[in-house]
Amino acid sequence: MNRFVDLGENLLKGTPASPGVAVGEIRMFTHKDLEIPSGKIDRKDEEREIEKARQVLEHVDKQLSNLQNTQSDREIREILEAQIQIVRDPELFGQIEHLIREENRQAVFALYHAFNEYIQLLNQTGRDWIKDRIIDLQSLRDRMIYQIGDPETARRDFKGAVIFVDELSPSEMVEYSDSGISAVVMQHGGTTSHAVIIAQSLGIPCIIGTGWKRSKVESTRMAAVDGNTGEVILDPDQNILKIFNKRELDSEAIRQQAISISRKPNRTACGKEFTLRSNIEFIEELRNVTEYGAEGIGLLRTETLFLSHGYFDVDRHAEFYQKVLEESAPDPVTIRLLDIGGDKFPGSRVSEANPYLGWRGMRMLLDETDLFDKQVEAVIASAEIYPERVRILLPMVSDVSEIRTAKKRIRDMIRSRDGIQAESIGKLPVGVMVEVPSIALQAREAARYVDFMSIGSNDLTQYVMATDRGNERVSKLFRSSHPSVLKLIRMTAEAAEKEGIPLSVCGEMAGKPILASALLGMGIRELSMNTMSIPAVKKLICSLDLETMENLYRELIESEGLHQSEKIIRKWKERYLTDES
Amino acid sequence: MLNEEGLHARPSATLVKEASKFDSDFYIDMRGYRVNGKSILGVMTLAAEHGAEVELIVDGSDENEAMKTLVKLFESRFEMAQ
CATH class of the missing domain: 1.10.274.10 (PtsI, HPr-binding domain)
Structure with missing residues (x-):
């Protein structure tokens, strides 16, 4: 460089x-x-x-x-x-x-x-x-x-x-x-x-x-x-120019390699299967989802569509969800309900001293039931056309009571549809986003109420480390590899296993090859990430066996803190990512 | 304003496009402001929200037909045209 x-x-x-x-x-x-x-x-x-x-x-x-x-x-x-x-x-x-x-x-x-x-x-x-x-x-x-x-x-x-x-x-x-x-x-x-x-x-x-x-x-x-x-x-x-010509060829070669990697089966060196999905927000991303071999959408963000119109347009959301479902067939699509703060509300004058600890996600949706109902309606309408492929994800949950209230409301809405359709979507899975430490600590209890769980590692890290990563003075503390974050992820993974429900990790750490391998080593089998990160993650995971990945995870979770865990990651990068810088 | 988004960019474009098909002059009054209803920039600066009351003024040779079309457009929440 x-x-x-x-x-x-x-x-x-x-x-x-x-x-x-x-x-x-x-x-x-x-x-x-x-x-x-x-x-x-x-x-x-x-x-x-x-x-x-x-x-x-x-x-x-x-x-x-x-x-x-x-x-x-x-x-x-x-x-x-x-x-x-x-x-x-x-x-x-x-x-x-x-x-x-x-x-x-x-x-x-x-x-x-x-x-x-x-x-x-x-x-x-x-x-x-x-x-x-x-x-x-x-x-x-x-x-x-x-x-x-x-x-x-x-x-x-x-x-x-x-x-x-x-x-x-x-x-x-x-x-x-x-x-x-x-x-x-x-x-x-x-x-x-x-x-x-x-x-x-x-x-x-x-x-x-x-x-x-x-x-x-x-x-x-x-x-x-x-x-x-x-x-x-x-x-x-x-x-x-010579260097760039070569890079242009290399870049094309890397792209071709990425595509050929994406065609290979998702299997570790020891033959264990795993699943990689995409986090997306726009229709234009679907092309790469297919090209990079993602198995469906692990996180469909709906905030921009909502904010760009300034109100909730049920038809437009349904149209958007259905387009995503159509293009990612036959894989599942997890639709996350609006994860926004009250300050983003059209016409709202809400101003909070601590928006990240304030009225947002499920807290806001359970007050603004009209908005909640409209979005669930758009999801149900899509599930009717693409049954068994739609999953619904509840954002920013801190207590099981929020899950229960939301679930009941969703079930009631499904029941009020006419009979045949209600039956075909009766199984619409509802999952919870694990991003607030209180839910990770109560993962076992939460898991009993949901059909799946999804760890949002960015917010979880922010809340565990009490660190705003946008703040340069403290952002060095924002590390998803910190043992305290990993321990909460492990608690959640154990709870999911005991309750027999699927678990995925969909924050940025899932898109980083070394950390993704550590998650596999911990027993997690499903990751969802920015589509562009899939080839590098897949390449590393496919080249390692579970035992190696488990060793990495143990080293990290047993480290005493930042200094050590950073050192471990550097060491693993040197060992396994030598051909990339 | 019946439609929830109010006079957002899209409905503004639809409204102006329809209004421009008529020879009659077309104005919108809101809270003491008057803008040319054939000017998208003028219409957007009203930032009329859901529930806002606006007055439509149409004046010219085809005013009756124009008024009918424009009222229908507001009533249909700007979805019908195109």
Whole structure:
């Protein structure tokens, strides 16, 4: 990794978000620092500037309409429809005309400021759903400005280009991909954001959280991007190009290897079977679920779908669940009920000093029974079409009474459906998320009320270690490999075994090869993780026998604390993951 | 506003698209604000929520037909068109 150290400003480092390697010409689009000429124009040039603005709007209208016609995803078509209506907005154009005629501004200035006025107004509404629309509005604005200034860009021929941006919205990612870009480098963004997931499903290398100097990137023509390591190299020389060419081949080889690993049976070196499933949140992730051989969905997150609409739309949720079920046949799909805090509630003014210890998950759902009923209704409707494949998971439970109340409500809802259907889904399994220490400690009692259990290792670690991992000052204490976390997992695993119900682990630790092996060593046979992690986890588990994995688990759980357990993990990494860095 | 999401981006787009098919002018009044009902940005800035009361004003040659269509759109929670 140190071979690029002497590159100085030409080496940028970000967080890898979508794998793959690419080299291409740089195209930069940033929402900030656009150069907007503020000089006045002559009165005689008014008509020319107005015409310029009109042409740009028409041009983008046509591009968006064409793009919309090629999209099959309903959500994306609707987002594009809203964008088309924005470009056609008579008030927006009126404002542009006003700025040109009355204030004698150039078309660029008028466009920029007309858009900004609306962005400001929309910001003031303070609605959650508006945030994504504001990103769209900013990008529409900048797109027109670039278009006026640079007719080359106007053609939007991005074949092979490496795109440098602040952040992309999901619809922009689809659009750029359609025009043949080779990679995306973002300043912001999250590894699980919708746009990044789309990049993964389309196989576009993507790096997020990258810092760069605008002037530097602007004066550079080419960039080499490694979505596996998070490295971006500006102006690569022959040597670097050679390295990246090799990496590109290696990356493809790794992908092919991953696919061939995923076709192999899930069996340890000593022949014991195990199950790997995917955690997903978006439709676009399904493609990789199949490709990487996940056996169904161990955790279907439903929060983003809910939050993006600002209310619970039963039909849309049912449609989403059914699409997931259709694509992951014949494997099971575990739908987790909304795991959100009261502060995310549309129109809610709830503000809590400790949201993670507050009104969220089942606590919130059992108060907001209308919301609970609607989601369960969407799940039941899906279970009627795909019987025996749907499982329902209760989030953030701290006491068995919450399980009992929720279960009774679900059973009553099933019973109230008409007879035949109720029978076919009568067995709809209900499980509990083990992520609060109190439930892990009472796992035996909890297990008697549920059909399966699922350990959410991220929240469990947060609560056991009393550590917010987003807080850099304390995040070194956030370790799922800590013996205290492992002991609670073991308690849960023993309870599940005694009560004869299935148990899976679906937090991030399940996606880390060494920790995943330790879980197998503990006796857990089902893991659910980010799809992209499956090949590496599977490769290691298949190469070890249970005895070895049990030794690892024992070493970890018997360690006295962080210092030792970290050392053990390092040692095992060196021993078993030598071919990966 | 009968639909639960209120005048969100999607219903706004549907409303504006329908309204633009008519020649008549179309305005929406809410809490003393008036916006052009053919302007999606204007409609979105209302951020009208479920339960909000809005007044529709249609004026022009095809106002009767326009009003009928637009009222139906609100009543059907913006699901019918497209």
